[in-house]
Amino acid sequence: AQSVSQHNHHVILSEAASLELGCNYSYGGTVNLFWYVQYPGQHLQLLLKYFSGDPLVKGIKGFEAEFIKSKFSFNLRKPSVQWSDTAEYFCAVNAGGKLIFGQGTELSVKP
Amino acid sequence: SAVISQKPSRDICQRGTSLTIQCQVDSQVTMMFWYRQQPGQSLTLIATANQGSEATYESGFVIDKFPISRPNLTFSTLTVSNMSPEDSSIYLCSVLGAGELFFGEGSRLTVL
Numbered sequence: 064a065q066s067v068s069q070h071n072h073h074v075i076l077s078e079a080a081s082l083e084l085g086c087n088y089s090y091g092g093t094v095n096l097f098w099y100v101q102y103p104g105q106h107l108q109l110l111l112k113y114f115s116g117d118p119l120v121k122g123i124k125g126f127e128a129e130f131i132k133s134k135f136s137f138n139l140r141k142p143s144v145q146w147s148d149t150a151e152y153f154c155a156v157n158a159g160g161k162l163i164f165g166q167g168t169e170l171s172v173k174p
Numbered sequence: 175s176a177v178i179s180q181k182p183s184r185d186i187c188q189r190g191t192s193l194t195i196q197c198q199v200d201s202q203v204t205m206m207f208w209y210r211q212q213p214g215q216s217l218t219l220i221a222t223a224n225q226g227s228e229a230t231y232e233s234g235f236v237i238d239k240f241p242i243s244r245p246n247l248t249f250s251t252l253t254v255s256n257m258s259p260e261d262s263s264i265y266l267c268s269v270l271g272a273g274e275l276f277f278g279e280g281s282r283l284t285v286l
Contacts, residue, residue: 097274107266153217162207
């Protein structure tokens with residue numbers, strides 16, 4: 064069965080620290096990959112997506128993610144986080160036409 | 175992009191009752207999805223609703239508990255039947271557009 068695994072449940076960083084959130088998926092077919100963000104009290108928003116081509120994709124607000132096919136991974140990165148990045152981050156895979164989400168990683172950024 | 179409106183935005187319900195959530199999209203879409211986000215957890219797909227056919231339910235979800243209607247290409251409803259406190263959750267309607275999933279703001283249900 065398809066699944067998405069996010070390595071960290073809760074990450075706490077200080078402002079200006081670098082961020083990397085891990086995401087691994089289990090699906091044998093062609094995948095589309097996504098990172099969504101949910102700010103406190105708000106609905107889900109798309110950060111970035113990968114369909115094909117350059118495996119390093121850039122999203123909004125300085126986020127980027129790298130698709131490594133051999134590792135079935137799609138890790139999210141940001142060189143320098145801000146307090147406003149405090150949110151929950153979800154990795155998702157479009158597997159056969161439906162989106163499967165990971166468990167989510169709560170990011171807390173200390174000012 | 176798609177704009178999705180859900181009603182109600184929140185409700186408090188008594189055990190044993192049923193509640194229907196409405197989802198309205200501002201454009202015609204083929205596939206609509208219903209997700210559940212339980213407190214502190216990720217999104218779990220309940221079912222896929224296509225217009226003109228019965229909804230397709232994911233493992234662990236059944237039509238008797240979560241009946242879905244899809245009368246046209248812009249509207250869908252999800253009913254949570256015979257509710258228990260375990261059904262307290264945010265229920266989200268979403269649509270697929272240009273390979274991206276768009277979400278409504280969700281309906282937060284609390285079952286007492």
